[in-house]
Amino acid sequence: MKPARAVMRWDLWLPGAGLLVAGMLVVLAVTTERAQRDRHAVALEGRLLRLAHRLEETLRDEGPEAAAAALAEELDANAALIEGLALLGPDDEVETEVGSPTAAQAIEVELFLGRGWRIRRGWQRGATPGRRGGQRALRLQPTAAARARPLSERLLLPVVVGAALILVALSVLGGVLLIRQQQEVERRAARQRLEGLARAGAGLAHQLRNPLATIKGSCQLLLESAPAGSVKRLEAVLA
Secondary structure, eight states: OOOOOOOOOHHHHHHHHHHHHHHHHHHHHHHHHHHHHHHHHHHHHHHHHHHHHHHHHHHHHHOGGGHHHHHHHHHHHTTTTEEEEEEEOTTSOEEEEEEOOOTTTOEEEEEEOOGGGSSOTTOOTTOOOSSOTTEEEEEEEEOHHHHSOOHHHHTHHHHHHHHHHHHHHHHHHHHHHHHHHHHHHHHHHHHHHHHHHHHHHHHHHHHHHHHHHHHHHHHHHHHHHOOHHHHHHHHHHHO
16 A cells, blocks of 8 residues: 655745745844944944044144134034034033033043143132043034934835735745645546546446347347246346
């Protein structure tokens, strides 16, 4: 007896494979999206640090009297990058401010401005400053446009998630269609087997009908001239 043929469950295997591939795509997209976000943040921080170091050189050369003008000039020259600058003193109080620097989205960079910045207005003897000498901090507030990532990067994850959902849906639909096709093939094969058996039965009946007709005809001929003792036997054959 032949062993039973294993049936491929396409309605299980194909959606499972689609789900696995979709999951891998989503994980890859999430990893890529995080890497792009980190790269954008590092690039933005690098631009702000370059601006801060350039401003540090300007403030060191020109002194405290030129602080407001220097900050305003940098703000005007980098309007697309920053929307506010603030120079923080030793106790983190704002000494000079231009634009709208808020601590929530801003970054702070330590500045070393030299001897000309050691004595500041309002400094009291005996205070315990957090920074000494010519140390200051520069608060830079990046613009919303500078913080925003490119549209192509922001759309990556939603597009991949949508494609993964479509892939899973197509794999489920494909599995259902393959199962239906497989069932249709099996029904067609069963119908062909039944038709073959019917044709074989009809041929066998035809093969049996001819000898039986010959036997019946012969019995009828014998019945006409048969002796009395053989009539009942012949009639039994004809019946």
